Amino acid sequence: MSEEVTLSKNLSKKTKKPRKTKRDRRPGPRGPYALLPILLMGLGAFSNLLQGETSNPWVGGIGLLAFNSLYISVVFRGFDRRKRESVTSYVLLAAMGVITFGLAIGYGGNWLLFFPLFSLACGTILRGRRLGILLVVLAASACAVALWRGDHVSEPWTIGYGTVISGGVTAAILTLSETVMELRATRQELARSAVERERLRFSRDLHDLLGHTLSVVVVKSEAARRLAPHDLDAALAQVSDIESVGRQALTEIREAVTGYREGSxxxxxxxxxxxxxxxxxxxxxxxxxxxxxxxxxxxxxxxxxxxxxxxxxxxxxxxxxxxxxxxxxxxxxxxxxxxxxxxxxxxxxxxxxxxxxxxxxxxxxxxxxxxxxxxxxxxxxxxxxxxxxxxxxxxxxx
The missing domain is CATH 3.30.565.10 (Histidine kinase-like ATPase, C-terminal domain)
Known part of the structure; x- marks a missing residue:
């Protein structure tokens, strides 16, 4: 019974998945949760609601809740490539854009900070030229709204700059992270292919070497058996050849294992x-x-x-x-x-x-x-x- 327990423990150890090292982990943000604390940028708007400094607080509260919910949903979809490229993600971004412009135009002040947050969400979904054009449009819009409202918490150009940087840096980091993961997967596939090719090389060489050598041994053994009753010296010569062939086969197999065997x-x-x-x-x-x-x-x-x-x-x-x-x-x-x-x-x-x-x-x-x-x-x-x-x-x- 103890032997069975020991065997089962050994098998369970062998079947455990290898632990991921630091080199195997995803570079950049570990996941969407790393981007959630950035929502704290909206605390100023939330403080305005609590202190009654916002007209129509129910509208502002609903808008704030909707924006945060959409932000969380979009960020989580951004870490799943299949979901990120779906139509639903673009619809959610469009809804976030409507809410962002509505809150910023309606309330101004701290609510203008939703432009960088919206830009960051766009950086998790969009890539390439589309993202660049959208960031320029968002930055210009943020500056225009800040100038029109006149109650911005910082210089208008600062809002625009923060909008561009938030989306651009997020997209760059996530793209780099995905590229590194793809390169790691490619490297693993190349290593697996190399092992398969080496196994194929070894199996072919082993077949060719042993097949030929064993055929020689069989033929010479038959010759020695036929000659032994009539010509002992000739039979011994065949036995000596068998020994030489065996030694030669050992050398060739060692060379085949190391991959350096050369013939002509x-x-x-x-x-x-x-x-x-x-x-x-x-x-x-x-x-x-x-x-x-x-x-x-x-x-x-x-x-x-x-x-x-x-x-x-x-x-x-x-x-x-x-x-x-x-x-x-x-x-x-x-x-x-x-x-x-x-x-x-x-x-x-x-x-x-x-x-x-x-x-x-x-x-x-x-x-x-x-x-x-x-x-x-x-x-x-x-x-x-x-x-x-x-x-x-x-x-x-x-």
Missing amino acids: LATELDRAGPVLAAAGIQKAVHRSGPPPAPQTDVLLGWVAREAVTNAVRHSGATRCVFVLDSGPERVRLTVTDDGTGPGTPGARSGGTGLKGLAERLAAAGGSLESGPGPDGGFAVTAELPADAEGGPAERDCG
Whole structure:
């Protein structure tokens, strides 16, 4: 029972959401509540109501309550992008504008401070050119009303300046905050994509490395078993090759894990000789044109490796031919065998290795085709640009 309790506690710890650090929090205002204390600018108007210095106090009180309610509603909508861009938000702003002009024109004095408050609310909803035009209009209107009333609490230009600054600074801060949050989300998505690409690279390399190596081990083990009753020295030589292949595979896997494994077509063709010979398959290589560029050469090495693996595993072939045709713009490698085994051609054309190679070559601007050869057997044809990108560091980014 205690073990079950311990296990459940461990699972609950693992499933807890990670705590947000200061770097993960939203920059700027944490939320709409940060903008609510600014409503204290309306205390002067409220004081006028309490002291009876306002004519028609019921109208003023209702106007003050309506303005504050609309301000709170608009500010909260400003922190939700979907609600901020809805028609309702613009209707609420229009209602606030009517109340602002009505109270300022009707009462003047402290009621003129509703212009900066209304400007701030506009800054939470509007962006760009529309906001700039509206702020200029509001500032000019505030100055005009202050001059017309003549009972303003400060200079008319101060009311206008405060109106512009309130809306402009609010919009700038909120826009910057939203941009930072979007950049953080983009960075997280890029990091996730990088992890996915690295997993794909590792899975492809692991398939290609282990598939080829295990095929070699199987072929040489079968050869050693056949030779052991008749030629012990030859059987021991095959066992020694198995040991060498295993050591080489360990080195390649370590290099693949770190992402620095580099191969070449020439290297893979040299390694293919003993492997094909142990399977009773003759190797023939035909080259034409200049040597491929390093990036292209690496990709063609993977193609040769996979083709050899398929031939040894499935073909039952007696001959495997590699034809490299290198031109100034395109390079083509064709690997054909005369196999008639049970894996020819269907099982080999849909293998995971060939699919991974096709994706790898496509990312480098090339193509891979596989299927029955023109004279029977099986053929794999890879075509790449002469200066293909997608070497060891980039080959699996697609």
